[in-house]
Amino acid sequence: xxxxxxxxxxxxxxxxxxxxxxxxxxxxxxxxxxxxxxxxxxxxxxxxxxxxxxxxxxxxxxxxxxxxxxxxxxxxxxxxxxxxxxxxxxxxxxxxxxxxxxxxxxxxxxxxxxxxxxxxxxxxxxxxxxxxxxxxxxxxxxxxxxxxxxxxxxxxxxxxxxxxxxxxxxxxxxxxxxxxxxxxxxxxxxxxxxxxxx
Amino acid sequence: xxxxxxxxxxxxxxxxxxxxxxxxxxxxxxxxxxxxxxxxxxxxxxxxxxxxxxxxxxxxxxxxxxxxxxxxxxxxxxxxxxxxxxxxxxxxxxxxxxxxxxxxxxxxxxxxxxxxxxxxxxxxxxxxxxxxxxxxxxxxxxxxxxxxxxxxxxxxxxxxxxxxxxxxxxxxxxxxxxxxxxxxxxxxxxxxxxxxxxxxxxxxxxxxxxxxxxxxxxxxxxxxxxxxxxxxxxxxxxxxxxxxxxxxxxxxxxxxxxxxxxxxxxxxxxxxxxxxxxxxxxxxxxxxxxxxxxxxxxxxxxxxxxxxxxxxxxxxxxxxxxxxxxxxxxxxxxxxxxxxxxxxxxxxxxxxxxxxxxxxxxxxxxxxxxxxxxxxxxxxxxxxxxxxxxxxxxxxxxxxxxxxxxxxxxxx
Numbered sequence: 001x002x003x004x005x006x007x008x009x010x011x012x013x014x015x016x017x018x019x020x021x022x023x024x025x026x027x028x029x030x031x032x033x034x035x036x037x038x039x040x041x042x043x044x045x046x047x048x049x050x051x052x053x054x055x056x057x058x059x060x061x062x063x064x065x066x067x068x069x070x071x072x073x074x075x076x077x078x079x080x081x082x083x084x085x086x087x088x089x090x091x092x093x094x095x096x097x098x099x100x101x102x103x104x105x106x107x108x109x110x111x112x113x114x115x116x117x118x119x120x121x122x123x124x125x126x127x128x129x130x131x132x133x134x135x136x137x138x139x140x141x142x143x144x145x146x147x148x149x150x151x152x153x154x155x156x157x158x159x160x161x162x163x164x165x166x167x168x169x170x171x172x173x174x175x176x177x178x179x180x181x182x183x184x185x186x187x188x189x190x191x192x193x194x195x196x197x198x
Numbered sequence: 199x200x201x202x203x204x205x206x207x208x209x210x211x212x213x214x215x216x217x218x219x220x221x222x223x224x225x226x227x228x229x230x231x232x233x234x235x236x237x238x239x240x241x242x243x244x245x246x247x248x249x250x251x252x253x254x255x256x257x258x259x260x261x262x263x264x265x266x267x268x269x270x271x272x273x274x275x276x277x278x279x280x281x282x283x284x285x286x287x288x289x290x291x292x293x294x295x296x297x298x299x300x301x302x303x304x305x306x307x308x309x310x311x312x313x314x315x316x317x318x319x320x321x322x323x324x325x326x327x328x329x330x331x332x333x334x335x336x337x338x339x340x341x342x343x344x345x346x347x348x349x350x351x352x353x354x355x356x357x358x359x360x361x362x363x364x365x366x367x368x369x370x371x372x373x374x375x376x377x378x379x380x381x382x383x384x385x386x387x388x389x390x391x392x393x394x395x396x397x398x399x400x401x402x403x404x405x406x407x408x409x410x411x412x413x414x415x416x417x418x419x420x421x422x423x424x425x426x427x428x429x430x431x432x433x434x435x436x437x438x439x440x441x442x443x444x445x446x447x448x449x450x451x452x453x454x455x456x457x458x459x460x461x462x463x464x465x466x467x468x469x470x471x472x473x474x475x476x477x478x479x480x481x482x483x484x485x486x487x488x489x490x491x492x493x494x495x496x497x498x499x500x501x502x503x504x505x506x507x508x509x510x511x512x513x514x515x516x517x518x519x520x521x522x523x524x525x526x527x528x529x530x531x532x533x534x535x536x537x538x539x540x541x542x543x544x545x546x547x548x549x550x551x552x553x554x555x556x557x558x559x560x561x562x563x564x565x566x567x568x569x570x571x572x573x574x575x576x577x578x579x580x581x582x583x584x585x586x587x588x589x590x591x592x593x594x595x596x597x598x599x600x601x602x603x604x605x606x607x608x609x610x
């Protein structure tokens with residue numbers, strides 16, 4: 001009887017612990033697809049987890065550096081999904097009619113609405129993203145612990161969707177640690193239907 | 199397992215403190231001299247001696263240690279405003295109010311767009327930039343600082359903790375405190391704010407602190423009606439937010455407490471009316487206040503805009519425009535508000551505000567970029583191109599000149 005109770009308790013503990021864990025899988029250094037259209041070729045191994053409209057990749061842990069790969073935002077989509085419904089209501093929504101300047105404002109406002117502060121954008125430039133006319137800008141902000149972070153956004157609108165990559169990391173060490181790998185990876189982005197890639 | 203450990207820890211701490219609770223009734227000290235004074239004769243008498251360091255085995259020391267830990271986290275954070283003039287000014291006002299307690303208080307100006315100020319029992323004070331944007335003169339800021347210092351001098355946090363220890367709230371108090379008291383609030387000061395929420399002041403304590411704020415204003419020759427005016431201004435903002443259904447959970451410890459804002463405003467008006475020499479108390483030091491904060495106001499306004507609490511921001515801008523200080527930037531930000539809100543008619547409203555900003559003279563250079571965007575939306579492509587070109591002229595080293603040139607190229 002006692003053994004049975006202990007076994008049940010152990011099972012409950014395992015369930016409890018598992019519920020609090022994020023599920024990550026390994027991304028090998030080879031071309032992979034994210035969603036139905038975007039593909040990318042990492043040159044090192046990453047850990048990834050999926051959220052509704054993106055994949056989040058990291059090497060050292062999301063608190064230290066994270067790469068958000070969006071599968072293609074559509075009208076009404078938000079960049080981040082917050083658990084607090086009141087704050088989520090204030091989260092800006094993507095619109096296919098947004099200009100380049102509005103796209104930056106959309107990304108900036110999403111970062112601020114997520115609770116980050118002291119946001120400053122830098123070096124906003126037109127650039128190619130998967131052979132499309134796209135944009136890129138860098139930013140700095142303080143995270144919820146007051147730690148300075150650096151990041152950049154690169155993307156392009158294709159069809160009615162916004163394809164976007166956000167990379168951010170702690171200013172001290174972790175942002176720069178894989179920056180070159182991320183830059184190389186972004187140059188490898190292709191937008192094509194998955195069937196054409198496979 | 200974690201919960202069991204926390205409860206065990208809480209019980210242990212509770213037991214430890216339970217045996218050494220000290221009594222708060224004791225000597226009182228003059229805020230002017232720091233020397234013992236009779237509470238019955240001195241309305242500003244403190245229960246705390248200047249420079250007092252409680253013995254390590256007391257509950258007071260335990261509480262201060264929790265706040266020390268929280269202070270250690272936020273004082274090096276990127277959210278602390280380092281501008282020397284702002285720090286010198288705010289610290290100077292704190293010292294003016296605190297007198298012999300000046301050396302016991304450390305002031306941190308925090309870049310956070312909410313009306314908030316907190317005071318820990320360890321002497322760590324936070325003043326948020328959202329408050330500095332809203333207080334309109336030195337008297338109003340003094341009223342808030344005096345209020346917070348009142349909590350400190352009367353050891354309200356300690357009193358609240360003891361109440362908690364003596365009631366069933368004790369377990370919750372220590373569980374939260376030992377868990378780090380993290381809440382999803384702006385920056386690392388969240389842990390301190392969470393602690394402040396745990397020791398949330400009672401109705402009577404808030405009234406006492408308001409009375410301290412009022413008495414400090416009178417003592418230093420400021421117009422005591424300014425304390426009531428702050429509440430009037432905040433009520434206007436809150437009403438606008440409620441009307442628009444934008445009301446969000448308040449993050450302000452300063453606002454979250456009872457009594458309700460209108461009751462506090464009315465009580466402070468009554469207190470001001472009762473001052474016999476009120477007609478002599480006219481000092482508000484608006485010019486000094488503006489000289490320190492107006493050069494930074496654009497940053498505070500930008501942070502406020504980024505929150506997208508449009509109804510509240512619109513009301514705040516209305517009040518600031520009435521004040522008539524640097525109105526060009528205020529019209530610019532009202533234009534930005536309308537452009538980003540993008541409700542029916544907002545494009546036209548934004549265009550009008552930008553024009554008012556230009557008329558007022560010396561608007562932020564970014565206005566030309568915003569006007570370019572509005573002209574684009576209205577289909578006025580030549581006007582848009584002209585506005586973007588003016589932006590390049592006004593801000594030749596801006597970080598987005600490449601993209602603006604690209605946009606001009608597309609418009610051509």
